[in-house]
Amino acid sequence: MPEERKDAASILTKVNDYTWDIPMTYKPGMRVPGRIFVSSKLLESLEHDTLEQTANVATLPGIQKYAMAMPDAHSGYGFPIGGVAAFDRNTGIISPGGVGYDINCGVRIIRTNLTADEVRPRVKELIELLFHEIPSGVGSKSKIRASDAELTDAFLHGAKWAVESGYGVKEDIEHCEENGYMKIADPSKVSEKARNRGKPQFGTLGSGNHFLEVQYVDEVYDEEVAKVFGLHKGQVTVMVHCGSRGAGHQICDDYLKILDKATRKYGIVLPDRQLACAPAESPEGQNYFKAMAAGANYAWANRQVITHWVREAFSRFFRRDMDDLGMNLIYDVAHNVAKLEEHVIDGEKKMVYVHRKGATRAFPPGHPDVPAVFRNVGQPVLIPGSMGTPSFVLHGTQKAMELTFGSACHGSGRVSSRAAAKREFYGETIQKELAARGISVRATHPSIIAEEAPGVYKPSEEVVDVVHQLDIARKVVKLMPMGVAKG
Amino acid sequence: MQRERNEKKYEFLYHIADAKFRAYGSTMEEAFENAALAMFNVMVDTSGLEAKELRKIEITSPDIKMLLAEWLSELLYLFEVDGIVFCEFKIERIEKTGEGFSLTAEAWGEPIDLSRHRFDTQVKAVTLHELEVQQDDGGFWVQVVVDT
Numbered sequence: 274m275p276e277e278r279k280d281a282a283s284i285l286t287k288v289n290d291y292t293w294d295i296p297m298t299y300k301p302g303m304r305v306p307g308r309i310f311v312s313s314k315l316l317e318s319l320e321h322d323t324l325e326q327t328a329n330v331a332t333l334p335g336i337q338k339y340a341m342a343m344p345d346a347h348s349g350y351g352f353p354i355g356g357v358a359a360f361d362r363n364t365g366i367i368s369p370g371g372v373g374y375d376i377n378c379g380v381r382i383i384r385t386n387l388t389a390d391e392v393r394p395r396v397k398e399l400i401e402l403l404f405h406e407i408p409s410g411v412g413s414k415s416k417i418r419a420s421d422a423e424l425t426d427a428f429l430h431g432a433k434w435a436v437e438s439g440y441g442v443k444e445d446i447e448h449c450e451e452n453g454y455m456k457i458a459d460p461s462k463v464s465e466k467a468r469n470r471g472k473p474q475f476g477t478l479g480s481g482n483h484f485l486e487v488q489y490v491d492e493v494y495d496e497e498v499a500k501v502f503g504l505h506k507g508q509v510t511v512m513v514h515c516g517s518r519g520a521g522h523q524i525c526d527d528y529l530k531i532l533d534k535a536t537r538k539y540g541i542v543l544p545d546r547q548l549a550c551a552p553a554e555s556p557e558g559q560n561y562f563k564a565m566a567a568g569a570n571y572a573w574a575n576r577q578v579i580t581h582w583v584r585e586a587f588s589r590f591f592r593r594d595m596d597d598l599g600m601n602l603i604y605d606v607a608h609n610v611a612k613l614e615e616h617v618i619d620g621e622k623k624m625v626y627v628h629r630k631g632a633t634r635a636f637p638p639g640h641p642d643v644p645a646v647f648r649n650v651g652q653p654v655l656i657p658g659s660m661g662t663p664s665f666v667l668h669g670t671q672k673a674m675e676l677t678f679g680s681a682c683h684g685s686g687r688v689s690s691r692a693a694a695k696r697e698f699y700g701e702t703i704q705k706e707l708a709a710r711g712i713s714v715r716a717t718h719p720s721i722i723a724e725e726a727p728g729v730y731k732p733s734e735e736v737v738d739v740v741h742q743l744d745i746a747r748k749v750v751k752l753m754p755m756g757v758a759k760g
Numbered sequence: 761m762q763r764e765r766n767e768k769k770y771e772f773l774y775h776i777a778d779a780k781f782r783a784y785g786s787t788m789e790e791a792f793e794n795a796a797l798a799m800f801n802v803m804v805d806t807s808g809l810e811a812k813e814l815r816k817i818e819i820t821s822p823d824i825k826m827l828l829a830e831w832l833s834e835l836l837y838l839f840e841v842d843g844i845v846f847c848e849f850k851i852e853r854i855e856k857t858g859e860g861f862s863l864t865a866e867a868w869g870e871p872i873d874l875s876r877h878r879f880d881t882q883v884k885a886v887t888l889h890e891l892e893v894q895q896d897d898g899g900f901w902v903q904v905v906v907d908t
Contacts, residue, residue: 320776347776350889350905354777374885374907411803411879412843412872469841480882481908519840522884522907526833529888530826546825547889687777691881691908720880760882 281319285309291743294339295328302332302544308339310677312739315344318688318731322348323355329544330358335365335553337618337625341677343632344739345686345731349373351547354631354687357680359616360553362624366541367558368550369532369565371628373609374525376565377572378483378516380655381449381605382666382752383580385587385598387509389489392755396487397713399590400756403485406586407579409478410717410760417476417578424472428460428520431570432605435577441584441602445577447644449605450634450652453573455612458566463520464527467564471520471571476578480760482684482725483515485583486657488664488752498650498668498749502603510752511587511600512664513579514657516609517572524568528561553626562611562626569610576605603666604644604653606633608683616678627678635669635681635746643669654746658733659685660714660725661707663753665737667746681746685736689729698726713756721759770798773903779883780890780905788824788893789851791900792831792863796849799832799886799906800839804879809847811868822860824893828902832886835867843872881908 285293288308293316295307307327311319323346330352331340337359346355351370360366392399408415419427426434432453433446446453478485490508493499504510517524535551535558536543543549551557584600591598611628618625636643636652643652651669658664662685673679689697700719703726707714716722741748770783781798785791800806815838821827835846846869854863884907892903 322776349777350887350907374887410874411882412874412877466837466841470837474840480879481884523837526885530830533826533888534822545889546891547887549888690774690776691779692772692774695880718878720878724881 281321281324282316284324291739295324300328300332302542303328305331305336305339307331307342309342309346310739310743311344312735315731315735315739320348323353326353327356329548330356332544333358333360333366333368333548333550334541335361337361343680343682345682345684345736347686349630351545352628352630355682356630357628357632357677359625359627359678362553362613362626365553365626366550367553367562367611367626368548368628369525369528369561370548370550371630372525372565372611373630374522375516375609376521376524376568377607378609379572379576379605379607380512380514380657381576381580382603382655383511383583383600384503384603385509385511385600387591387598388507389509389755392487392509393711396756399487400713400715400758402586402590403583404715404758406582407478407485407758408476409483409758410480413477413760415473415476419472419475424468425460427475427571427574428463428567429458429570430454431573432577435574440578440581445580445602448602449573450607453577453605454570455566457563458570459563460567462560462564463524463567467520467523467527470523471518474518476575477518478515478579478760479518484660484757484759486512486754487756488512488754490750491663491753492751494748494750501647501650502653502666502749503601504666504750511583512657513576513583515576515579517568518575520571521568524564528564531557532561565611569607573605604655606655608633616674629680631683632680633683634679635673636679637669637671637674654681656682656733656737657684659727659730660757661712661727661754662730662733663751665733665751666749667740668749669746670744672743673745676743677745681740682736685730685733687729688731691724694726694729695720695723698723698728712754715757716759725759769794775905778905778908782901782903784899784901786899788854788900791902792828792851792854793849795828795902795904796832796835796846796867799835799883799904800846802883802906802908803881804845804877806847809845810870811848812870813844813868815842815844815867817865817867818862820857820859820862824861825891827854827861827863828893828904829886829888829891831863832904836883836886838867844869845872845877883908
């Protein structure tokens, strides 16, 4: 490991305290430099593979400005996790490897009128209830039996379908990125296999780093913006983190094979087969984009259905009706997605396919895609911490449009593998330590807790501070966990 | 080295967020079978499982690495959709065909029973990243990174 660290520093050129470049001479075929946004402290834990994968992305046709890695970046497969890249609509590519298997894995935050003091004495029971009400973990079955027609509608209309089917209120839709569904989605581009995997998992959380968390506002950095978001100190919030389940995994898998062939057909040379891609506007590229959008919509519908069950559970638990609990959705963001967006590049407006793989869109005040209620302050940028560490709500800025194609980080980023975590940590011990700090954790069994132990992630404060210092998003509130339910 | 490896069906390698493994065999078929075993052991300890349910699998792929990825992907699909956790694999043969490579296989396992099977994190997918199918003096080895 120490050798790797030295290696990373010797490759990178420092631009400023939070910006480091991978020069184009680093790897043959790089069309643009790589750009890593980290503090010198985070640089110490940066893996060599993260640089390598960022440099690989820089070789893809039509890439604009830089292949970027956000402060929480770590190595993945194909793109690094925390990778952001934009490709020219006409000369560039689109790649499932730049989105990942869990299409539109994302987070949402629901506010409440409850205070931390009210909830704290009963949080263990509350988490137990949520754990039972929202299916999670490998092999868990949904409470919904979606018909074929419903599944198609979910692929088409995402959160909008869910709300119209009784899972939520109209306002929820306006508080989702893309209003809860990408209009380009085409369910006819989704395979039978993806449908078969998606159907029984509709309304399930999944496993791994997915979770449901009860939190409270611990610190307010910007009173004015917090007010616009409906947040204040001491208030309880709920965070939902999950994605498109087997439907998304299978869509990615199917199109990886199709684009693997297309890569050869269009004569694109790749340093990593996982970066399989096709010209953005080619039939292969567009078919993937339409199927990916259907997968993204499935994820928005999934989080919406779960939100409804969370509200029902709270209502029953606190014996208060949902309106009285004030459980409005603050916002919902996608972490793994490709979007056709307009950006100003070298002084010119351009349409580009922005790939965010483990990165959050962070649009500024005044942007037409920011919901009207937030138009004056910018998009809420939701950054979950790992289990037991704080999460943050930030707001978008103009600077992100200049520096990162309107993007920020998506979490705190792993520094240790799941296998190492299971060797190093004992699930029950972590659970007790967290309980002593007032954080109640409920999982299917202890090794799930060990895999996601707080110690396997970069400190969320450090990651968010880099984002804040770069001014690609500004801190609004800090949320501390009170209880976590996970698969 | 060679003897050591013959005793080992598979081993896990370091990957920060996902799972990476190498599987070995005296034949390519055996290496593919052991890769399937490794993948299921990312999720669950298969040693106590019984071979009660059978699924027959046929796959054709343009190249040998893709055949490996598609073999494992198919097992994941059956795991999720049919709810079977597999523990024994028998690949009849891997053949070169006009269009690439094909395999016919049997996969055995038992229906998922959450009261008995203790799952760790789920394997979401089989990636093409650092995918390898190799032959050397010791036989065959394959390498796979799965998304968890």
